[in-house]
Amino acid sequence: MLYINCPHCGMRSQNEFSYGGDASVKRPELNKEVSDQEWDNFVYNRKSLRGKHLELWQHISGCRQWIKVERDTATHEIFRTFKADEEVA
Amino acid sequence: MTQAFRIENGGLINRDKKLSFKFNGKTYFGYEGDTLASALLANGVHLVGRSFKYHRPRGFFGAGVDEPYAVVQLFRNGETEPNIKATEQELFEGLEAKSVNCWPSVNFDIGAINNFLKIFLPAGFYYKTFMWPKSFWYRIYEPFIRKAAGLGVASTKHDKERYEHKYEYCDLLIAGSGPSGLAGAYAAAKNGAKVILAEDKPRFGGSLLTSDVNIGNKSGKDWAEGIIAELKTMPNVVVKNRSQIFGYYDHNMLVMSEKVSDHLPSTKKYQPNKRLWYIRAKEVLISSGSIERPIVFGNNDTPGVMLSSAAKEYLKVYGVLVGRKPLVFTNNDSGYETAIEFKKHGVDPVVLDSRKNPDSEIIDEAKNLGINIKNSHVVVAAQGYKKVKSAEIASISKDKKQLGKIENIQCDCICVSGFWTPTIHLASQSGNKTKFKEEIDAFVPGQSKQNEITLGAANGVFSLEETLKTSFTAGGELSKKITENDNEIAIPNVVEKKFSQHDKFWCVPLPKGKNYKRFLDFQNDVAVSDIEIALREGYRSIEHVKRYTTLGMATDQGKTSNLNGLQLVSEIENKVVPAVGHTTFRPPYTPVSIGAIVGREVGKHSKPTRKSPMHSWHEKNNAVFVDAGVWLRPRYYKRGNENLFEGSKREAKNVRTNVGVCDVTTLGKIDIKGPDAAELLNRVYTNAWLKLPVGKARYGVMLREDGIVMDDGTTTRISENHYHMTTTTAQAANVLSHLEYYLQLVWPELNVNVVSTTEQWAGAAIAGPKSRDLLQKLFPNYDLSNEGLPFMGYMEGDLFGVKARIFRISFSGELAYEVNVESDYGNFMWEKIMEVGEEFNIQPYGTEALSTLRIEMGHVAGSELDGRTIPYDNALEGLVSKNKDFIGKRSLLRSAFTAEDRQRIVGVVPLDKKTSIPEGSHLVKDDKAQLPNPKLGHISASCWSVEHDNPFSLAILKDGKNMIGEKLFAMSPLKNKVIPVEIVSSHYVDPKGERVRS
Numbered sequence A: 001m002l003y004i005n006c007p008h009c010g011m012r013s014q015n016e017f018s019y020g021g022d023a024s025v026k027r028p029e030l031n032k033e034v035s036d037q038e039w040d041n042f043v044y045n046r047k048s049l050r051g052k053h054l055e056l057w058q059h060i061s062g063c064r065q066w067i068k069v070e071r072d073t074a075t076h077e078i079f080r081t082f083k084a085d086e087e088v089a
Numbered sequence B: 001m002t003q004a005f006r007i008e009n010g011g012l013i014n015r016d017k018k019l020s021f022k023f024n025g026k027t028y029f030g031y032e033g034d035t036l037a038s039a040l041l042a043n044g045v046h047l048v049g050r051s052f053k054y055h056r057p058r059g060f061f062g063a064g065v066d067e068p069y070a071v072v073q074l075f076r077n078g079e080t081e082p083n084i085k086a087t088e089q090e091l092f093e094g095l096e097a098k099s100v101n102c103w104p105s106v107n108f109d110i111g112a113i114n115n116f117l118k119i120f121l122p123a124g125f126y127y128k129t130f131m132w133p134k135s136f137w138y139r140i141y142e143p144f145i146r147k148a149a150g151l152g153v154a155s156t157k158h159d160k161e162r163y164e165h166k167y168e169y170c171d172l173l174i175a176g177s178g179p180s181g182l183a184g185a186y187a188a189a190k191n192g193a194k195v196i197l198a199e200d201k202p203r204f205g206g207s208l209l210t211s212d213v214n215i216g217n218k219s220g221k222d223w224a225e226g227i228i229a230e231l232k233t234m235p236n237v238v239v240k241n242r243s244q245i246f247g248y249y250d251h252n253m254l255v256m257s258e259k260v261s262d263h264l265p266s267t268k269k270y271q272p273n274k275r276l277w278y279i280r281a282k283e284v285l286i287s288s289g290s291i292e293r294p295i296v297f298g299n300n301d302t303p304g305v306m307l308s309s310a311a312k313e314y315l316k317v318y319g320v321l322v323g324r325k326p327l328v329f330t331n332n333d334s335g336y337e338t339a340i341e342f343k344k345h346g347v348d349p350v351v352l353d354s355r356k357n358p359d360s361e362i363i364d365e366a367k368n369l370g371i372n373i374k375n376s377h378v379v380v381a382a383q384g385y386k387k388v389k390s391a392e393i394a395s396i397s398k399d400k401k402q403l404g405k406i407e408n409i410q411c412d413c414i415c416v417s418g419f420w421t422p423t424i425h426l427a428s429q430s431g432n433k434t435k436f437k438e439e440i441d442a443f444v445p446g447q448s449k450q451n452e453i454t455l456g457a458a459n460g461v462f463s464l465e466e467t468l469k470t471s472f473t474a475g476g477e478l479s480k481k482i483t484e485n486d487n488e489i490a491i492p493n494v495v496e497k498k499f500s501q502h503d504k505f506w507c508v509p510l511p512k513g514k515n516y517k518r519f520l521d522f523q524n525d526v527a528v529s530d531i532e533i534a535l536r537e538g539y540r541s542i543e544h545v546k547r548y549t550t551l552g553m554a555t556d557q558g559k560t561s562n563l564n565g566l567q568l569v570s571e572i573e574n575k576v577v578p579a580v581g582h583t584t585f586r587p588p589y590t591p592v593s594i595g596a597i598v599g600r601e602v603g604k605h606s607k608p609t610r611k612s613p614m615h616s617w618h619e620k621n622n623a624v625f626v627d628a629g630v631w632l633r634p635r636y637y638k639r640g641n642e643n644l645f646e647g648s649k650r651e652a653k654n655v656r657t658n659v660g661v662c663d664v665t666t667l668g669k670i671d672i673k674g675p676d677a678a679e680l681l682n683r684v685y686t687n688a689w690l691k692l693p694v695g696k697a698r699y700g701v702m703l704r705e706d707g708i709v710m711d712d713g714t715t716t717r718i719s720e721n722h723y724h725m726t727t728t729t730a731q732a733a734n735v736l737s738h739l740e741y742y743l744q745l746v747w748p749e750l751n752v753n754v755v756s757t758t759e760q761w762a763g764a765a766i767a768g769p770k771s772r773d774l775l776q777k778l779f780p781n782y783d784l785s786n787e788g789l790p791f792m793g794y795m796e797g798d799l800f801g802v803k804a805r806i807f808r809i810s811f812s813g814e815l816a817y818e819v820n821v822e823s824d825y826g827n828f829m830w831e832k833i834m835e836v837g838e839e840f841n842i843q844p845y846g847t848e849a850l851s852t853l854r855i856e857m858g859h860v861a862g863s864e865l866d867g868r869t870i871p872y873d874n875a876l877e878g879l880v881s882k883n884k885d886f887i888g889k890r891s892l893l894r895s896a897f898t899a900e901d902r903q904r905i906v907g908v909v910p911l912d913k914k915t916s917i918p919e920g921s922h923l924v925k926d927d928k929a930q931l932p933n934p935k936l937g938h939i940s941a942s943c944w945s946v947e948h949d950n951p952f953s954l955a956i957l958k959d960g961k962n963m964i965g966e967k968l969f970a971m972s973p974l975k976n977k978v979i980p981v982e983i984v985s986s987h988y989v990d991p992k993g994e995r996v997r998s
């Protein structure tokens, strides 16, 4: 079971969180013309990386904040975590 | 019965406490501190079971967790548990056990005929044989495999035992209480670290209990006892025996199974049977020791052949002789320790050493004791069927290929030592890439992967002095990092015998003209010849060889067989062992009871049961409850002998003619506040929200980004910047997360806060033509006329002194209201409604009547919003705004979603107006068409229309828009029904929606 550093609460076990997928996906702006391909990429197409991956988790049984977690999908190592509005450098 | 093989004195058992037990129906005696295995051996019982494939007789091979043979069916306190290792099960008064995998009895087993036909059961037998013809599977192969498969029998009864889970955090977790575990724990504890020390056996000390060493002028055993006693007094230390750390998971999380009650005749009150510990450790010290490995020879599975270390343990710990004429067969010095122990108890062993001229301190000691030692000698085959009677032995050439003249030697047990295999399971599970250590012919942990370190025999270090030194140091260093204390520990003086080099020898060749079975895996009957076949047939990967031959796949997971299997493959393939590689070590290290894994999450405890504040009223009024997600809701209120159908029909009818009240507390409620609340709703729902006035409610549908309907419900504007959203019961949590996602990640610029208020409000839906009259009496000082509180209106009111929210919304299609009060007043509200409603013939109604009412009105619910439908499919396209963007809008342009013949909701009535249509039935054009019959749609919900007094269903049907008036068939192969039906409008009652506005 992963041990995730919630930037708001500290180290918590995985069972307090729910997974939210790729954090690098950007929703197209509202009211903007979007091509079929762009929309498909946003809704369906994911890279399913092996290795370092920036992903979303929600601290659902804690502070309920969505956070970003930089994790290795092969080894499960977690490198860094960020608040929802933090820029990832 | 006498304990004929128990020595006079010695051992760590409590001879003052004699215990009786039964094995295969026969009564025996043992002592407190025995295992079932040691007690049986004390009584001279060596035959305990039959092997898996050939049903060959099985005895005891080990003395602990590595035991491949002695698995029994245990009976304890009216319960039974299969596949218990007799070598691990502690004896208690009244214990009962039976052999497994034998019929009719362990002494005469019909399955043993396989043994004589074994030519038919080589590696891959099942794969090759049970192939064709297909029709044989059901009648012949499957019953045969089912009968032959498995060892013990699981109980079919409900398990009365309790199991607990516990979460724990510590600085240093130590797996194993042998010398390295004790030293590491002691040093860390002295530095003030929070330490958990786990030992799977009942006694602490590991190898120190049986080895002839001296630490700080004490025997190994006494030193261990001293350390444990001191650790137990320290508040920062938890020491646990009977506790097996069986899994090493991500981020230094380890799981341990503690046997709390297995050693007792019955579980004590308020105690669990087992306790599963989830331990998050900062550092892990693996001191799991090593397991002796056998040398492979002919008939090496005969009862009486066992590990030399096990024979020593039975003698030193339990005071039991495993034989009176022992033969010790070894390739290293360990065998001599066992031989000396026999000799000390007046038994004369013969030692066969595969080495030519071994020379060491311990061999000199054996010689001085006058022990008969034959160098360059091996056991060729054991003789005897149910017990070793003699052995064929021979000298062996230096290259280990040629056997000398075969002699027969009388013996009643053969104690084998093929050197030691470090127990690297936990290290490997942590992700550590293990490496092969040539000097010991075994794998040891490599670079640490997580925060783990492996020490002592588990790391391939067999010198006690070095083990203690490295372990004291490691315990000190690891704890120093955490606690910043640095207490110097004086490392005690160690006296131990130096061992000479072992012989790289693991399998005795077959003599000419003999075809003895030489077993690698004793539980699954995998012999040398099986591995040879697998390789001949082209299996190369060790993982494939394992699965094809089942080597190492039994309940012991190959603890004694894996390395010899690898040696064999490497020899045949002419590769070095590390090139062959080992199979993956996966948790659990030993079998864990399913009960322990499940813990307290059984039956009703598997999830919380949620009840509305009116629950006890429902109970008192004969409600029949139904699970609605985690909620318990009244399904109907039973009157007399009414069944569900009659009761719900009565309730629904009363709503249509008088007035009914339904508990709708379970509906999800979300409070939305902030200056941008309307903007959020406008983006989340498909319809327009910016112009909703204060005091008005609106029905809305929300989509996922892929265009599928996520949920529906009404949201009410309570005040300028305050909205009250309702969701379906099932989607409440998801909708909240959905809103939080957009507010926190996508549109953080919106100034809005959302919070769940589902539990804060109790809700009652009051529906029916007389509902306004009733409501007016509940709130006499308010104008509740059609003008005062119009359809979709909202007002706050005073319900006999209790603040209430009144919504004029309807799910039933009748004139209806929903009243909310703070949860604590829910019951008060309900009782008032019932009391005042009496004159209007009010009746409470449950979920079944609620469904009936919504279905015949054509209102969609969860069975239509099933994660596969878009607004159009639910006839909700009128709510999809063309003038603004919202979540999922772009997806609605997908060609499948705009297809001319897109599926759509319709009503379905059976032509005979009598036969109810099972939910899930398929709609087809031709009921006689060839299978698979093309499906046009499916029945999503069915009811008995109280308005029309005939069955009515909703369906999602292809090209539903143009199908009204068509005749189709509803087919339910599950219920074996074919029903001719007519497609009608989904609005079966009041299609213009006049009642809700009346």
Ligand SMILES: [Zn+2]
Pocket (backbone or CB within 6 Å): A006, A007, A008, A009, A010, A059, A062, A063, A064, A065
């Ligand atoms: Zn948090």
